Amino acid sequence: MPLQGNLRDFSTTQLLNLINLSGRTGTLMIFDPVPTGEKDAMNNEKMAPGDERARVAFAKGKLVHASLSGQSGDLIAVLNKAGKLTDQQANILRERAKGTADKALAMRLIGANYVTQNDIVNSIKQFTQDVVYNLMTWNAQPFRFDDASMPPNERILVPIDLENIIIEGARRLRETEELEKHLPNLDMALKFPNNPKEKFKGIHLGVEEWRVVSFVNPKNTIRQIAKANNMTDLEIRRVVYGLEQAGLVLLVPPAGAEQKAATTRRAASSRRKRQAPVQRDVVSKLIDKIKSI
Amino acid sequence: MQTVKMVVTGPFSSGKTEFIRAISEIEVVSTERDLKKGTAEAEEKEATTVAMDFGRITVDEDLVLYLFGTPGQRRFDFMWEILAEGMLGFIVMVDSAKPETFREAKSILETFRAYAPTPYVVAANKQDHPDAWDPEDMRIALRIEPEVKLLPCVAKERDSVRDVLLELLYTILEEMD
Numbered sequence: 001m002p003l004q005g006n007l008r009d010f011s012t013t014q015l016l017n018l019i020n021l022s023g024r025t026g027t028l029m030i031f032d033p034v035p036t037g038e039k040d041a042m043n044n045e046k047m048a049p050g051d052e053r054a055r056v057a058f059a060k061g062k063l064v065h066a067s068l069s070g071q072s073g074d075l076i077a078v079l080n081k082a083g084k085l086t087d088q089q090a091n092i093l094r095e096r097a098k099g100t101a102d103k104a105l106a107m108r109l110i111g112a113n114y115v116t117q118n119d120i121v122n123s124i125k126q127f128t129q130d131v132v133y134n135l136m137t138w139n140a141q142p143f144r145f146d147d148a149s150m151p152p153n154e155r156i157l158v159p160i161d162l163e164n165i166i167i168e169g170a171r172r173l174r175e176t177e178e179l180e181k182h183l184p185n186l187d188m189a190l191k192f193p194n195n196p197k198e199k200f201k202g203i204h205l206g207v208e209e210w211r212v213v214s215f216v217n218p219k220n221t222i223r224q225i226a227k228a229n230n231m232t233d234l235e236i237r238r239v240v241y242g243l244e245q246a247g248l249v250l251l252v253p254p255a256g257a258e259q260k261a262a263t264t265r266r267a268a269s270s271r272r273k274r275q276a277p278v279q280r281d282v283v284s285k286l287i288d289k290i291k292s293i
Numbered sequence: 294m295q296t297v298k299m300v301v302t303g304p305f306s307s308g309k310t311e312f313i314r315a316i317s318e319i320e321v322v323s324t325e326r327d328l329k330k331g332t333a334e335a336e337e338k339e340a341t342t343v344a345m346d347f348g349r350i351t352v353d354e355d356l357v358l359y360l361f362g363t364p365g366q367r368r369f370d371f372m373w374e375i376l377a378e379g380m381l382g383f384i385v386m387v388d389s390a391k392p393e394t395f396r397e398a399k400s401i402l403e404t405f406r407a408y409a410p411t412p413y414v415v416a417a418n419k420q421d422h423p424d425a426w427d428p429e430d431m432r433i434a435l436r437i438e439p440e441v442k443l444l445p446c447v448a449k450e451r452d453s454v455r456d457v458l459l460e461l462l463y464t465i466l467e468e469m470d
Binding site: 002003004005006008009010014017018021022040041042044278280282283284285286287288289290291293 | 295297304305306316350352353356358381388391392393394395396397423424425426427429430433434451455458459462463465466469
């Protein structure tokens, strides 16, 4: 039976919980929401699935693979992101190992002492988890779970227990909410302050910060910088927040950038009533009657 | 003569009226009103229940079972408490093919549980629909405890409705023990 709906009605956390508890195998696909102009049963705008945005695979209730559309999820990108391969090494490998399956490439990299098996497993785990933590912040996308679909054979699948992901995801969600409050619009751009040399003097930036700084330009939106660096929304927000708080960058609106809105929630109240006293034989009579219908 | 009451509740368009119609021995006394054209609800169905649906099953000359269906739209929820008064048990209908209504179904379930500590079952209706969720997935989605019966249902089929009613009666019996 299909498992489909919208994250607005059934969140990523709830989906992960369902997949975990039912021990499912298959792939969860999340799509861009496309307004249909119709209303659903709850009077909300009905959204049809548009382009695919993410794909998360599970085996017997464990997370095994995750990728975002438009971001490379191959082994080279994963190791590069984890800092196990430099940008230069990644570029060389991309040229030399064109068309090589991830599994075969992993063997070659281990054999050449570039990385260890642990490096590969941990990097893939981290990459997969980061994608899923990012999905946990989405709240309006149509989804579908396909029991028959699994990632291609050449991909390396690392099983990860979902319980910890769900707990950690919930914690990050709170952090994300704080960051989103501070930086609600990723279509804003960044620029350096008037005296950047002074500001950067004596500052030690990490790899991620340098990657972002190298793209700082009022023409580049934060979203574009994230995409260029293969970073999730949470990661870019965290870095930009740090840089901005340190006075190293300023937020500026790029030409044509538009603002977007948020969503709401509701609650209910109740009172107690007495239960009518009914005898056991009355219920038995009812059972006999209903059986005879 | 003793009368016994059961309530059939659930979100808008979950199949409550259909459920009662399938089993009632009398033409259901319905308080349906045509929906205003152009509204979201009107796209789902032409009429909706504004006060209650009322069905009857006569057991013998001393005992009658009444089935009351609640109005599904929230703006009529002032009627729910009146209908819940003295009920023997209740059935929560959920449209298996409309996950957007699951949260509402859960909220209605909790509201009725608070009205009275009576036994209840959950009917995963429209299981014949191609987009219907599996009942066990719905149990997790709705966070229904394992001891609560969540039953597959097709409200337009009398046998299916009968099975749901029977399960509710068995639950009532078990809780009397």
